[in-house]
Amino acid sequence: MSTHTKMAAKRKAPDSRTETDAANGRRRSPTRVNPALYLFPLPAVAIIAFFLVMPTLQAFQYAITDWNGFSAAFNYVGLDNFVRAFTKDSLFTNALTNNLKFVLMVVIAQTAFSLVLALLLTKNSRGSILLRALFFFPTILSSVSVAFIWKFIYDPNFGLANAVLDGVGLEALQGSYLGNNAQALYWVAVTQVWFHAGQMMVVYIAGLQAIPRELYEAAEMDGAGKWQQFKSITWPFVAPATSIVVAYTTVQSFKAFDLILGIAGNPPKQSLDILSTRIYSTFANSEFGYAAAQSIIFMAMIALVTWLQRRLLRLTPKGE
């Protein structure tokens, strides 16, 4: 039965739409556009062109030079800067690896955790609303503030984490956190999730509240368990929210510059160096050409990862 109606709808819909659209278009087009309207976006367009687009294009030019930022003379060195980044500069490849690890950890942890929080707080009870406000709160703080707070939590001698472990008799679990090179990045990832999970939770709550209640009632009558309901109703329905959360978290964690600089100092030690901090150090070291090349790799990296995610996570609600 359902295939029948679908086919019928398919056959009918396009023709009827084009007809009315064409008619509408013909009727509406005569309303003339006041030419003065073109003046309105002009300031914004000029600013973006001059201070965003032009510099970005210029970055490509700087990237193929050995310019130090000050002297008038410089040479075009072709792709040397790019070759150097990937083959001769262990600091850069280290930052790249750190960055990819960091993004992967944060994306997985933050997406899962913010969904769990959202699932637990969907109902609009007073308690839920209060907790949502609390969980969202860290998002509005500055990264430098968040970094300081967590630097204190992780402080091996006086820090909060060790004090708590001491208090509950788990001294064995005490650690030096950021001091431990193998673990430091994980602890900063924890901080990043604390910082932004509440924000992503809100995105998920909006998605969850759009699911019609009747679906769950029907599923319950059919005897579906909680897990079954989550798998076949909730998850497919929050798919669009998931793509937003994953995409946003990726870009956010690629750019965790402020947090790293605040928690690890400037310049950060190698185990916490990520692409943006590395670019900044290269820039501060007056290697403008090389820094520009690194920033282009950085931009390409973000674009590539975002594109890959779109390909891999083509998450759309079931039936569309």
Add this chain to the structure above:
Amino acid sequence: MLASLSRRAILGIYAVIIIVPLTVVGFGSFKSTQELFAGPFSLPQSLSPANYAEVIGGQDLGSSFMNSVFVTAISVPLTLFLASLAGYAISRLKGFMAWAIFGFLVLGMAIPAQANMVPLYVLFGRLGLLDSLAGLVLANVVSTLPIAVFILGGFMRTLPKELYEASSIDGTGPWRTYVSIALPLSAPSVAAAAIFLFVIHWNELLYPLLFIQSPGNRTLPLALLSFQGEFQTNYPLLFAGVILASLPVVVAYVFLQRYFVAGITAGASKG
């Protein structure tokens, strides 16, 4: 039963993980270093504002607070104004031009600040905008204009076209229509964008770090960062700085909580 128990456990534990550090920071800002290290959870022995006084007086955090106020107070309205002008035009223009202008402005969201910081630094140097608050305002506007256009333009496109048509039949020019029809009707999205921009501009670190050299021109986040370098483990002092730097946003959050969520999620779900 078990489910509701574990629900409470998860929510309770996470609430503690948020509340406890913030409380410790609040208490700690009134303590001496020894007092903090002796017992981070204890109430401060006295509510002496010594740390705050030292932060404001000793360093130039007082002047950097004013710098942040100045930069934010100009950047936010300016960005909103430029973005709403563009959004308005986009909502009234038709076809290719509207699409092209919108696309051009919004494309900037794909360019991370670190990607063009080198040429922007060079450009600012040539224009004499380095080490100036005006330069910071401009950098803030440039970096957030794309997303502001996205939020405002997206909203304005949903306004009924009939309103514009009616007003143009009445003989109102585009400027009048912008001021008395488009802007008032877009108030919810302007408010959401305003809060989003306020949080970003107030907390901005990269541009001050890049452009500002003299201590007198520092903004709060930058002053805080350099502070940390000087007072490695003087946590009470850092905490007082953290609280001072967060105060305006926190006070606004307490009163406008709903709009904050709307604003920052508008940024999140569309950024």
